[in-house]
Amino acid sequence: MSTIFQKIIDKEIPANIVYEDSEFLAFHDINPVAKIHILVIPKKEIRNLDEATEEDALLLGKLQLVLEKIARDLGIAKDGYRVITNINGNGGQEVFHIHYHLLGGEKIGVLNK
Numbered sequence: 001m002s003t004i005f006q007k008i009i010d011k012e013i014p015a016n017i018v019y020e021d022s023e024f025l026a027f028h029d030i031n032p033v034a035k036i037h038i039l040v041i042p043k044k045e046i047r048n049l050d051e052a053t054e055e056d057a058l059l060l061g062k063l064q065l066v067l068e069k070i071a072r073d074l075g076i077a078k079d080g081y082r083v084i085t086n087i088n089g090n091g092g093q094e095v096f097h098i099h100y101h102l103l104g105g106e107k108i109g110v111l112n113k
């Protein structure tokens, strides 16, 4: 079944997009938990890291560099930022299309349960 992120990729629902190329899309989280909270996703439908395969190695490697480029373009790279990906129930994953939270623009606190 198609996720909400697939609908954003397909432009069926709007999002505040900050970066797009043929393989990736990045947009502001609708419910930000930091001054800057961007979600970065590959357009390929992968459920989460647990479902990624060797075939996805190059794509996921490039995704790291997209995260870094976005942080730099937003001017938060030097001060620092955090990248998180949630996996399944214990990880708190709600949308089952792999995505990376890019959090910054302020000091990101310690994770608490």
Ligand code: 5GP
Residues within 6 Å of the ligand: 004, 015, 016, 027, 028, 029, 030, 031, 032, 039, 085, 086, 092, 093, 094, 095, 096
């Ligand atoms: P997860 O908990 O799966 O790691 O994170 C899903 C994230 O997607 C949440 O931070 C949530 O706020 C965000 N989100 C859910 N639905 C939408 C939406 O329709 N648009 C945007 N921009 N973000 C969404």
